[in-house]
Amino acid sequence: MQTATSWAATAQMAGEAWVRRAVPTHYAGRTIDTAVETLSETRETLEQSPSIPPDQRVKAREHLQNLAATIEEMRKAIRSGDRARVQEQVQQLTAQKQALLNFLENAGARP
Amino acid sequence: MRKKAFEITLGIVTSIGGFLDVGAIATAAQAGAAFGFQLVWAILLGTICVIFLVEMSGRLAAVSKHTLVDALRERFGVNFCLVPFTAELFVDVLVLAAEIGGVCLALQLITGISFPWWALPVAFLLWLLLWKGTFEIIENGTSFFGLITLCFVVAAFVLHPLWKLFGAGVLPSLPTHDKAHYWFIAVAILGALISPYLFYFYSSGAIEDKWGKGHLVVNRAIAGLGMGFGSLVSLGVLVVSALVFQPRGLQVDAYEQAALMLTESFGYWGFIFFAVSLGIACFGAALEVSLNLAYGTAQALGWNWSENEHPTQDARFSASYTVFVFAASLLMVIGIDPLKLTLFTMALTAVILPLVIIPFLILMNDERYLGKHRNGWISNGVILFIIGLAFVLAIVAIPLEIIGG
Amino acid sequence: MGELHLIRDVLDEQVIDRRKRKMGKVDGLIIVLRKDQPPRLAYIELGMSTLAHRLHPRLGDWVEALGRKWGARQGTPFRVPWSKVHLLQLDLKVDLDADETPVLNWEKWLNQHVIKRIPGSG
Numbered sequence: 229m230q231t232a233t234s235w236a237a238t239a240q241m242a243g244e245a246w247v248r249r250a251v252p253t254h255y256a257g258r259t260i261d262t263a264v265e266t267l268s269e270t271r272e273t274l275e276q277s278p279s280i281p282p283d284q285r286v287k288a289r290e291h292l293q294n295l296a297a298t299i300e301e302m303r304k305a306i307r308s309g310d311r312a313r314v315q316e317q318v319q320q321l322t323a324q325k326q327a328l329l330n331f332l333e334n335a336g337a338r339p
Numbered sequence: 340m341r342k343k344a345f346e347i348t349l350g351i352v353t354s355i356g357g358f359l360d361v362g363a364i365a366t367a368a369q370a371g372a373a374f375g376f377q378l379v380w381a382i383l384l385g386t387i388c389v390i391f392l393v394e395m396s397g398r399l400a401a402v403s404k405h406t407l408v409d410a411l412r413e414r415f416g417v418n419f420c421l422v423p424f425t426a427e428l429f430v431d432v433l434v435l436a437a438e439i440g441g442v443c444l445a446l447q448l449i450t451g452i453s454f455p456w457w458a459l460p461v462a463f464l465l466w467l468l469l470w471k472g473t474f475e476i477i478e479n480g481t482s483f484f485g486l487i488t489l490c491f492v493v494a495a496f497v498l499h500p501l502w503k504l505f506g507a508g509v510l511p512s513l514p515t516h517d518k519a520h521y522w523f524i525a526v527a528i529l530g531a532l533i534s535p536y537l538f539y540f541y542s543s544g545a546i547e548d549k550w551g552k553g554h555l556v557v558n559r560a561i562a563g564l565g566m567g568f569g570s571l572v573s574l575g576v577l578v579v580s581a582l583v584f585q586p587r588g589l590q591v592d593a594y595e596q597a598a599l600m601l602t603e604s605f606g607y608w609g610f611i612f613f614a615v616s617l618g619i620a621c622f623g624a625a626l627e628v629s630l631n632l633a634y635g636t637a638q639a640l641g642w643n644w645s646e647n648e649h650p651t652q653d654a655r656f657s658a659s660y661t662v663f664v665f666a667a668s669l670l671m672v673i674g675i676d677p678l679k680l681t682l683f684t685m686a687l688t689a690v691i692l693p694l695v696i697i698p699f700l701i702l703m704n705d706e707r708y709l710g711k712h713r714n715g716w717i718s719n720g721v722i723l724f725i726i727g728l729a730f731v732l733a734i735v736a737i738p739l740e741i742i743g744g
Numbered sequence: 745m746g747e748l749h750l751i752r753d754v755l756d757e758q759v760i761d762r763r764k765r766k767m768g769k770v771d772g773l774i775i776v777l778r779k780d781q782p783p784r785l786a787y788i789e790l791g792m793s794t795l796a797h798r799l800h801p802r803l804g805d806w807v808e809a810l811g812r813k814w815g816a817r818q819g820t821p822f823r824v825p826w827s828k829v830h831l832l833q834l835d836l837k838v839d840l841d842a843d844e845t846p847v848l849n850w851e852k853w854l855n856q857h858v859i860k861r862i863p864g865s866g
Contacts, residue, residue: 230590237589238596250602251610254451259595329588405834409758412769413834416756417798471864640795641758641769642851650865654855657865707834 229332232270232292236325239263239299243318247311260303267296284335291328298324346557349544350393350565351482352623353537357389358569359488360434360624361441362681363531364617367573368591368600370524371580373517376500379508381525382577385532386570388725391718392696394562395703396538400545401554403708407542408638410702417639423698424639426691428632431536432663433684435628436670439465440677441621444594448614455674462668465625469660474547474646477630481623488620490612491575494604498582505578519739526736529729530685532573535695536631543634547646555712576600594678629667633660689733696726748831750785758835759790759824761842768847770836771795774823788829788836790847791821822847 239260246256271292274285298321305313357363370378396407403410412420442461443454468477514521550558583603584591591597594617601609630646637644637656650657671677700722703714748754750773759767772789793811797804811820828839842848859865 231592233588234590234592234596237584237587238599241587241589241599241602242595245599245602245610248602248606250606251599252449252451255448255595255598255610258451262593262595325588403834405758413757414752416751417769417771417795421799470862641766641790643766650859650862651855654851654859657859658854 229270229274229288229328232267232295233325233328233332235263235266236295236299236321236328239302240318240321240325243302243306243314243321246306247315247318253306253309256306257303260299260306263299264296264303267292267299271296287331288335291324291331294324295321295328345479346548346554347561347564348478348482349541349548350561351485351568352478352627353393353541353544354389354565354567354569355481355485355488355620356540356624356627357532357534357537357566358386358573359485359616359620360531360681361437361444361617361621361677362434362527362685363573364441364576364620365591365594365597365678365681366524366527366531366685367576368580368584368597370528371577371582372584372589372591373524374514374521375581375585376505376508376578377512377514378521378525378528379505379574379577380511381528382532382570382573383509384725384728385529386566388529388533388722388729389537390562390566391721392533392538392699393541393566394559395699395714395718395722396542397545397550397558397562398555398712399703399708400542401550401552401558402710402712404546404551405708406546406634406638407539407699407702408635410708411698412639414702414705414708415698419698420639423691423694424635426687427535427539427635427695430684430687430691431628431632431635432667433670433680434534434536435625435632435663435667436675437677437681437684438621438625438628439668440671440675440680442618442625443671444677445614445618445621448594448598448617449611454677455672458668458671461622461625462664465622465629466661466664468626469629469646469664470650470657472646474544477626477646478544481619481626484619485623487612488572488616489575490601490605490616491572491579493575494601494609495575495578495582497604498579500578500582519736519742522732522736523739526689526729526732527682527685529725530689530692530733531681533692533725533729534688535692536628538699539635540627540631543631543638552712579604592678629660629664632663633657686733686737689729690737692733693726693730696722753831754788754836759788760835760837761840761845762837763841764837765842767838767842767845769795772798772821785826787823787825788838789821789823794821820846 242251242256242259245251246253271289274280274288274292298317302314302317305317367382399410400406439458439461440454443457446457447454579600580591583600589596598610598613601613605612633656634644636659642655643653644656645653700719702708706713755770755773757770759770761767768790770788771791771794773785774787774789775783776786777783793804793808796807822845824838824840830837830839
C-alpha cells in the first residue's frame, strides 16, 4: 500500500508540474503510465494476500480503483493537452489520496 | 603552486564517482524521502571513511610510486588477490553498466527516447573520450562540468530547511517506523559511498599526475576538499528530497520520481538541471570506472599502462577499456533497470569491503612501501571501526530487507 | 643488503627492462636442484600460463593449450636468468630490452592487428 500512495503522490506531483509547464509532456505521460501500472500491480497483490479481512479488502480495492480511475483520466487529459482538466484531476487525486491514508490509519496498517 | 592547486581536480573527479554516481544520488534521495534528515549521519560517516581511504591510497602512490593494485599483488601474491580482484572486476562492470544507464536515463528525461536506445551511443562517446583524451582532459573536464551538481545544494538552501532538524540527523538515532528499511538504506548509503574503485582509481590518478613525496600535504587537502565536495552535494540531494518528497509520502523507487525533485524550486529549469546533473555525474563516474577497470587489469598483470599515452603505446590497456565499455553497455541495451542493478552492486560492495580494506590497511603499515609515512593509529582505528560497522550492518540489514520485501 | 625473502621480495614483483619499460610481474621462480649442492635460484619466469598454473594446475593446462592453438610463441613463458636481475627498492630491473624478448608479443600482436586499425590510435 505504501507503494500505491507513493505513486499516487508521484502522479499528483507530475500532473501539477505539467500544468505549470515545468516538465515535458513525454515525461509526464511516461511517469503516469508507470503509476497506472504500479497501482494495478498493487491491486493484484492485495487480491492475493490472505491476511487481510474481507471487508477491509473490499474497501481498499475501492480506494485503489478510485485512484486508478483518476490517474487514467489524467493520462487522457495530458495526451489531449488539456491543462485545466489535469488541474481538476490533480485536486481529485489529492482528496482521494488523503481518503486512502485516513482509511489505512484507521485500519492500523502502515501508511 | 598554481599547478598544485589544480590537482584538486583529481579529488573532484574521484568524488563524483563515489558521491554523485547513479547509485549514490538514488540512495540519498531515498533516504530523504523515507526518513527526512534522520540518515544524515550515514552520509557523514561514509564521507569520513572515504576521506581516510583516499588519503591513504594517494599517500601510498606518492611515497612508493606504486598503485594500490600493483602493491596488493606484489605484497600478497596472486593467489591471495584472486578473490578481491575478481570480485572488484565483476562489481565494476556492473557499476559501469549502471552508470551508462544513468546517462541514458538522463537523456530519456530530456528527449523522451527510451533509455536502451542511448546505451550504444553513450558507450561510443565514452570510449572516444578515453581513446583520444588524456588523463588531464578527463579529470579537468569532469570536475568542471561536475560543478553543475551544486544545483542540489542551492535548491536545499532555497527551500529553507529547519537546520535544527538537520543538525539532529548528524547523530545516529533509531527510526520510529520501518526499522529494517532504515538500516538497509543506511547500508546502501555506506555501500554507495565507500566504493573500492574510488581509492583504486585515485592511486592510479596520482601516478598519472606523477606525484612524489612533495605531494603529501596536497594529497591531504585534495582528499578532504574533493570528498567534501561530493558529500556536500549528496547532502543537498538528501535535504531536497526530505523537504519535497517526504511530506507527500512519495518514496523514491524510480528515477522518474527523483526527476521531480527540483521542479518545486526551479520549475522547468529544475527538471533540466536534474537531468543534466544526473547525466554529467554518471558520465564522469563511467569514465572513472572504465579507466579503473583497465588500470586494474594492467596493473595486476604488470602491463604498461597510461591514459596519457597514445593507444598504440599501451595496446593491451586500451584494448581492455574498449572491451569493458562495450560489454557493460550491452547490459543496458537489453534494458536492465539501472537502479535495481546499483542497489544490488552496493549491497555486494558492503559485503566484500573487508576483503579489500584489510589487505589495504596491512599495506599501509608496511615499512617497505611507506617508510616513515606509515599509517598512524588514528587512520587504522577509523577505518577498522567504519568497515566493521558497515559489514555488521550489511549482514544484518540485507537479509531483513529481503524478508520484509 | 641483508636477507632476501623470495616470496615476499621477488615473486609477484614488477619487472622492468633496461629502459624502464614494464615487462610484467614475476609469475614464477625456477630453482634448480643440484646433486650434493644446495638448490640455486636460476630463473624468474613471466607468462600467463605460469600464472594460471599457480592459481590452479588445470587452469594452467587450459591456458597453455589455448596459447598453443593461438600462435604458439605468444603464450610461452619467458625465463630471465637470475644473474640478469637487479633488485631495486620494490621492483626488479632486468638487464634486457623488452622489445627483444617475447614478453611483449601479445602487446605487439594486438597493436598490429587491432589498435592500429582503429582511427585516432597513434
